[in-house]
Every structure is written in C-alpha cells, then in structure tokens.
Amino acid sequence: MSRSSGVWRIVAGREIVVKLRDRNFVISTVVTIVAIVASLAISGFLSSRPDRVEVAVLGADASVVLDAANGLTEGDDVSFSARVVADRAAVEHLVREDEVDVGLVPAEPDGWQLIGRNAENDNATTYLTAAVRQLTLERNAAAAGISLAELGRGATVTYDLLEPGAIDPGLSKIVAFVFAFLFYMASVLFGLSIAQSVVEEKQNRIVEILASAMPLRQLLIGKVAGNTVLAFIQLVLFVGAGLTGLAVTDRGAQLGQIAGAAGWFVVFFVVGFLALASLWAVAGALATRSEDLQSTSTPLTMFIMIVLFIGIFVTGTARVVASYVPITSIVAMPARLAEGTAAWWEPFVALALMGVATYGIVVLAEKIYRRSLMQTQGRLTMRQALALED
Template identity: 80%
Template sequence: MSATPGNESRGVWRIVAGREVVVKLRDRNFVISTVVTIVAIIASLAISGFLSSRPDKVEVAITGPETAAVLDTANALAADTDTTFTGYAFPDRAAVEQQVRDDVVDVGLVPVEPSGWLLIGKTAEDTDTATYITAAAQQIALQHNADAAGVSLEQLGRGAAVDYDVLERGAVDPGLARIVAFVFAFLFYLASVLFGMSIAQSVVEEKQNRIVEILASAMPLRQLLIGKVAGNAVLAFVQLALFVGAGLAGLAATGKTEQLGQIAGAAGWFIVFFLVGFLALASLWAVAGSLATRSEDLQSTATPLSMLIMIVLFAGIFLTGTARVVASYVPIMSIVAMPGRLADGTAAWWEPFIALALMAVATYGIVIIAEKIYRRSLMQTQGRLTMRQALALEE
C-alpha cells in the first residue's frame, strides 16, 4: 500500500537534515577549522607531555671537600625521576658565585661552617633542586654522626620511616579538573555559536530571498525546522566527539592513565548533555532567524540567546561551591556544570540522571514554544518581530 501524502510530508525533515549536513561538509572553512582544532588539541597535549617528561638537567658549580659526594647522593635520590645533577668544580666561593651570575650554571653549592651547605641561585630559589640536595646533605650528615656515635645509620633513623597511603587513587587532581571544566565550557560556547549562528543565518537568508515561500508550498514548516535542527545537531555531535576523542587520546599519551577513566566518563556525559540541550538552543537560533527579515537584524534578534550562552560559559568557568551545585541542575547551565562536577568527583553517580531528565523536560517545552514562534514569524516579511509579536500572530 502506498504512503499517504501526510505520511510522506512527515519524513521530509530527513531530506532537510541531509542537506544541512552535506552543505556543511562541503564548506571548506568548516572542515579546515575542525581539522585544525583537532590537530591543535593533540599538539598542545603532546607538547605538554613532552615538556613534563623532558629530563631536568641541573648544572651545579661546586667547591670544597665532599661537595661532589652531596651531588652523587642527590642523583641517587632522584634516580626514579627525570632530574640529574652535574657538578663543575671551582676553586672558591667567589668563582662559584660568578658562574651563577654569568648563567653558566643553574645553581652553586658551597660548604658553610659549621651549619653545612649553601645553595646559591641568581634570581630565585629552585625548590626541586633544594629538596634533593638538602635531603642528600642530611643523609651524609646523618652517616657521619652515626659513625661518630658508633651506631649504624639504620639504628640512628629507627622510627622515622614515613609511608604514603592514597585513599582515592586515580581521582582527578583539582588543577586538572579545573582545566577539564574550562574545556567543557569553551567547547559548549564554540559549538553553540558556530552551529547556532549557521542555523539563524540559513533561516534569515531563505526568508530574505523568498526561498522559504517555495519551501513552505512543498513541506510543512514544522518539518523544515526539525530538519535544520536535526542536521546541525548531528554535525555538532560528531564534531564534539572528535574534539573530545582527540583530547582523551592526547591525555592518555601524556601518561595520565589513572585519571583518564573519570575524565572520559565526564566527557561522555558532556556530549550527552550537550546533544539534548542543543536541540533547545538550535530551535531558539532558528527562532532568532525567523524573527529577522534581513541578515542585519540577527544582531538584535539573537542578542538574548548570545547573552544566555555567555552566561553559561562564565558559569562553567567561575562558579564554585553551592552555586555550582545548583547550576548543575539548571537546564542549559547543566551542560557544562554537571560534567565539570563529574570530572572533579563532587557529583554522585545518580545526579547526572536527574539533571539530564530536567534538561529533557525543559528542552521539550522550549522546542514546542520555539516551533510555534518559528511557524508564525517565518512568513512575515514586513519587518523585524519580537517573540511576543510572533506569538500574537495567527497561523
């Protein structure tokens, strides 16, 4: 049995969605910007990993007896790290200080009686170098004192052992969690503006060129809206998935595998939250285009939506404490706030499900209202409309 015209019109949105995808994929600027962003993400993480894993070679100007022994002990203590100390002997303290001033070496090490040793820097203290050399000097001093007291070093240090037990091994450190939250907020802003403005411009161009009148005679306006939203939602989802995948791959390459699981889970939730929320945002961007009659009108009709996106961006970056918890349940804001909380481990496993349900309900309501405004304003070409004016129009 053949399909009825009504059934045929209900599937037209797929054609519109396919056209949106094809047009975007043929846009060289879109493809190039996507590839460049992926390369930039991978390159930045690779450079970060290279810099963090690069050996730290510390050159030390030394003078006096047993100074070389201190460096040897410091190298032994730093054997499991990328830090190495190389000593260069000089006749006296003045020569050591001159080497430091001339930037020939990183630091100087000279004996000071009776306290022990003195590290010499040029403009600031090197805390890592100070840690290893101090520990080495203390170990040598303990050995000398133990020999003088007629006991072994083990006996002298009995009861001083300190072990380390990590209660939440693999949890994301706060600094990395803040970076992840910032990345979520930035990706939300980038995708919302990029794809949203594309929808609005497409709508207003079709309206300005009177193409929409031809489209309206061939399909229901509801199907046209659904197609535009669905097509751009697919593109946004794929692009975000590529960005997040590149970021996770780069993070794994830097050796942060213990934290990768939690961050990957938060990133997955971010994509889901964005996809659901983008359906509402895309509908509102389409409304911004339908309310305008010329491309110049978009600056006015899209201002409220642009302000909302900026608010969500800053909320995702700067909110903390109770305000952040509340924002993680507020639709649209939860796109960045809830995944950010999941990244730093402050959200329970059940919280994203509740926040996503609230987002879905809000999205449904926004789409219903947006669809009414879109249908009532799209065919109006006399001038720019407000939402209230559009709702007052007869269909």
C-alpha cells in the same frame, strides 16, 4: 502518515552536505584537532623530559652531596651534574653567566650554601637540602654509635588518599574549562549557522517557496537535526583528539575517569543543543534582514556566555545546583563527574530534567518559528510572534 512528514530528512541532509562542503569549516575542524593533539603531546613530552640541573661545586665533599641527591631523585625525572671549580669566585662567575643552574659551596662552620643568580632553583633547594640532611644524619649517627635506622625510628610519614580515584584539582579545573569552552564554541558556531540560514531564506523569499512544498515544522526539524548531527560529530572528534593527546602525557592513568566525563558531556550537549538550536532558529525567524540578527540573537548569546562562565568559575554548592539546571548542566555535571564529586545516579537525573526542558523549549520555539517566519514587515519580538495567529 502525511507524504511530507519525512521531508525534514531532506532538509537535514542538505544542511550537513552544505556544511561539509564549506572549506573553512572543514579546515578549521582539522586544524583544531591537530592543535589539540599537538598541544597535549608537546605538553606530555616536555613534562616527561628529565630536568638536568648543572651545579658548580667547590670541594670534594660537594660531589658526595650531589651523588646523594641523585639517589633521592629516582623516579622524579630530576638529575644533578657537577662542574668542579677551584674557588668561590669561579662558582659565582659561572652562576652569573648562566653557565650553570646553581652553585654549591661549603659554609662555615660546617654547613653548605646554595648560590643562584636571581631566583631559587626549586629542585636544587629540595633535593640538595635533603641530601645534606641525610649525609649529616649518617655522620652524626656514626659518631653516636647508632645506626641511621635507629636514629630515624618514629619519623616515618605515610600518605593515605581518601579518594584515590579522583583526579587532581588542577586537572579537573582544566577539564571543566575545556567542557565550557567546547560548549560555547559549538553552540555559537552551529547556532549562528542556523540563524543565518533562516534569515537568508526569509530575506530572499526562498522560504515562501519552501513553505508551499513542506510544513514549516518539517523545515525547522530538518535544520535543527542536521546541525545537531554536525555538532555531535565535531564534538566527538575534538573529545577524541583530546583523549588521544592526554594518553601520551603523565596524566594517562586518569584517562578512564576523564573519558567517562567526556562521554557524558557529549550526551548532555546533544540533548541540550536541540533546545538551543531551536532558539537560534527562532532568532533567525524573528529577524527580517541579516542586520536584525544581532538584536534578535543577543539574549541567546548572553545566556550561552553565562553558561560558559558558570562552567569555568562556579564551584562547590553552586556547581552542584547548576549541574541539575537544564542547559547549565551541559558543562556543570560533566565537570563534577571529572572531579569525582557526583554519584553514579546524578547524571541520569540531570539528563532526564534536561530532556523534559528541551521538549518544552522545542515546542514553544516551534510555535514562535512558525508564526514569525512568514512575517516580512519588520523585526519581531517573541511576544509579538506569540500574539500572531497560525
């Protein structure tokens, strides 16, 4: 084994130490973690707070309706409280001044009327209407000399879930968006860091000193490995923060399935980022000055944005196909796992395809990187770099 075969570990260690000493990186990571936990915790707190609907009522029977409605809301975090007034004008005044949420008054000949200011209160419409119907059925059943149970025989409706383990569609869309956003953020943040490091060393001629001390392949491996480790740690922290915040919401029952999908997302990202990091290093090597980096990195940035949009907007058969395509599978396959549409074996197949593609990309990127890194005459294209001799 060559004495320089393990030099990449020194390069990787330096990349990690430099990043961890970057105050902006550390602060932004901590702030993001706190923001994730806080936003989910606040969301859970707000969603778990009971919705107290204050109702201005007219007549003694209206209070009976509210009592029946409160009996129907058990377990739904909704409650109704009555403010008894003397006439309809008082009800309308309280509603118009936002002193109550809704008004409830008798309506001729024998019904009820809800009064709102400028929009319907969904809870009032749902529960007060149901309470009125229940009381009416009880009264009519008594008048007919039969029980309420006999009157309602045959009206029972049950709900059977075909996929009881799947998370609801709204939450699965949120999870897919989070996976796509984390992929984009980590890929660009750490990828640009690699590219900028490469072009700065090239512009300052430091790379010539490094090339005399180690093989360029070892330099590339070190940069890729160091930034991949950092990206992995940051993603684990972000995902852990998200799962912690989710645990305190009313979606905690679905935590297991989301956690499994999140674990696969981290694994897919690490394997795929090895390829992306190599391409970011190539973008830096093709440039001669920092000003060239925008041009050499544009194709890669556009590709990452395409993956972001696929993760957010693509559904159905297109998402199934994308979940097997290397790089796009980083966001598409975990999203399918979160929504429960992927079989247990599918992520293993997709990950194997990703591994093969990553190996091929890294081999090609290493060749371009090695041939272009020492060229300082001007910005290169990939075709020009491949045409150069080692």
